Amino acid sequence: MLHIIALLLGITSAKVYFKDDFGSDPFESKRWVQSAWKSDTGEAGKLEFSGGLWGAGERGGIRTTEDAKFYAFTAKVDEFDNSDADQLVFGFSVKHEQKMDCGGGYAKLLPPGVDVESFNGDTDYSIMFGPDICGYSTKKVQTIFNYNGDNLLKNSDVKCPDDEYTHQYLLIVNKDSTYEIRVDGEEKAKGNLKDDWSFEKPKTIKDPDQSKPEDWVDDEEMDDPEDSKPDDWDDEPANIADPDASKPDDWDDEEDGEWQAPQIDNPEYKGEWKAKRIPNPDYKGAWVHPEIDNPDYVEAKDVYKRGPIGYVGVEVWQVKAGTVFSDFVLTDSIDE
Numbered sequence: 001m002l003h004i005i006a007l008l009l010g011i012t013s014a015k016v017y018f019k020d021d022f023g024s025d026p027f028e029s030k031r032w033v034q035s036a037w038k039s040d041t042g043e044a045g046k047l048e049f050s051g052g053l054w055g056a057g058e059r060g061g062i063r064t065t066e067d068a069k070f071y072a073f074t075a076k077v078d079e080f081d082n083s084d085a086d087q088l089v090f091g092f093s094v095k096h097e098q099k100m101d102c103g104g105g106y107a108k109l110l111p112p113g114v115d116v117e118s119f120n121g122d123t124d125y126s127i128m129f130g131p132d133i134c135g136y137s138t139k140k141v142q143t144i145f146n147y148n149g150d151n152l153l154k155n156s157d158v159k160c161p162d163d164e165y166t167h168q169y170l171l172i173v174n175k176d177s178t179y180e181i182r183v184d185g186e187e188k189a190k191g192n193l194k195d196d197w198s199f200e201k202p203k204t205i206k207d208p209d210q211s212k213p214e215d216w217v218d219d220e221e222m223d224d225p226e227d228s229k230p231d232d233w234d235d236e237p238a239n240i241a242d243p244d245a246s247k248p249d250d251w252d253d254e255e256d257g258e259w260q261a262p263q264i265d266n267p268e269y270k271g272e273w274k275a276k277r278i279p280n281p282d283y284k285g286a287w288v289h290p291e292i293d294n295p296d297y298v299e300a301k302d303v304y305k306r307g308p309i310g311y312v313g314v315e316v317w318q319v320k321a322g323t324v325f326s327d328f329v330l331t332d333s334i335d336e
Contacts, residue, residue, distance in 0.1 A: 014089070014333040018077035018312060022061045022326050025049040026075070032062060035072035035315075037120040045069025045321060052097045052324045061093070061326030064318055074116045074313040077330055081308045082173065085332040088306060091170040092329070094131055098322030099164050105316065105323055106130030106142050109330070112310030121315055126306040129171045131160040141181060141188065143171060145197055147303065152197045158189045168327070172334065177304045199300035204291040212289075217282040223275035233273050239263040 026032040026049055038044035046069075051060035064071050082088040094105040108125040128144040128151070141158040144151050158181055161167050170182040173193070180190040194200060241261035251259050312328055 014331040016329065016331045017080040017309075018075065018328060018330040020075065020326075020328045021059060022049070023059050026062060032073050032075045033116045035074070035119040036117050037072045038070045043070050045071050045318075047071060047073060050324065051326075052095055052322070059326075061095075061324040062314070063324045064316075064321040067321050068319055069321065070121075070315075070317050072119050072121075072313070072315040074110065074114065074119050074311045075328070076116075076311055077309060079112055079308055079310050080330065080332065081306075082175075082332065083302075083305045083307075086175050087333050088173040088304075089170070089331045089334055090127065090129060090329070091168060091327075092130070092325060093166050093168050093327040095164070095166040095324040095326070096131075096133070096162070096322070097164045097324065098320045100133045100162065100323065101319055102134040103316060103318030103320065103323070104130070104132050104142075105325070106132055106314070107325070107328070108313045108315065109306065109309045110311040110313045112308050114311050114313070116311065119313055119315065123313070123315070125313070126309060127171070127173075130169050131167070133160065133162055141169060141183065143179075143181060145193070145199075145303070145306075147197075147199055147300070152199065154189075155196050155198065156189075158183075166324075166326075173304050173306065175304055177302070193303045194300060197303075199303045201297050202294050203297050205294045206289045207292045210290045212287045216287050217280065217284050218286055219280050220283050221277040222280040224278045227275040229273040233270055236266055236268040236270065238266055238269045240266045 020026065020031060027034070027047070028049075034044075034047055036044075045064055045066035048063050048065055049060055050063040052063055062073065080088075090107075090109060092107055096105060106128055107130050108123075109127045109129075110119075110123065110125050114123060124146065126146055128142055130142060131140075132142045133139050139160055139162050141160045143154050143158070146152070160169075160183065168182075168184050170180075170185075172180040172182075174180075177193045178191065179193055179196075181188045189196070240263065242264045243261075245261040247259040253259065309330070312330065314325055316323075
């Protein structure tokens with residue numbers, strides 16, 4: 001599968017900092033290490049080397065096996081800092097063969113020096129990327145960048161598949177601070193990082209010392225003061241007895257009570273009277289709150305820089321287990 005990702009990326013001779021096509025057991029070889037996080041409380045799920053219910057020969061991946069458990073595991077990469085690279089390219093495959101109802105399928109790029117034995121949900125990361133599914137409302141490709149200690153979510157969602165088949169997820173971060181997200185080789189989102197994530201606070205804000213004047217008139221129309229309700233407007237009730245109804249032949253007033261015709265809408269009823277609307281001579285238009293420069297605005301520069309990366313990690317919780325993670329690749333170019 002890794003070669004498929006490489007073809008989808010157009011990778012030829014890029015410098016590859018990490019790749020794993022899971023041709024052998026990742027735990028036996030100690031390429032991947034499962035964290036001890038949650039193991040003392042029994043909340044950590046067991047992982048296995050497996051291609052799942054329908055694997056690809058001897059190749060497999062890392063598969064979650066227990067429902068309603070936490071999973072955390074890492075692999076060391078050749079240390080990579082994309083500050084001087086043209087691109088950061090990160091890809092991997094996920095198969096939710098259990099037909100995921102609620103749980104994560106994302107991976108993280110972690111800084112060097114991470115304590116892999118205690119890697120957990122609070123461990124700092126540079127990027128979190130991959131599918132996240134929960135119920136009907138959440139079916140998206142999470143792409144979160146850490147910036148100045150804040151984890152920034154994408155301002156708009158990118159939908160992810162929710163079936164039981166293998167899908168490839170690819171993130172490309174360019175040196176000009178643009179990006180691209182691909183799913184199964186198809187572009188799902190691209191643009192400028194600063195446009196699609198809130199790396200910066202707004203350049204301008206509403207002036208806190210300004211407010212709409214009390215005498216500001218923003219009603220475009222008004223009731224016509226010359227208009228008045230006609231004297232006979234309320235003469236007709238809203239409902240009347242149905243003139244076509246008649247008392248049934250078998251109606252017994254002593255047993256059934258006094259017969260009353262059913263009520264129907266009165267075709268003569270005019271409804272609530274409202275004065276005619278005319279243009280308001282005092283209308284000033286919609287009031288626009290004046291803005292001022294935001295004193296907290298700081299220009300975010302070189303947001304593509306993700307800092308040193310030393311590990312790939314997966315940290316998820318799943319209601320139903322059975323996800324297979326495979327075919328990881330981290331490189332610095334798609335066309336070098």
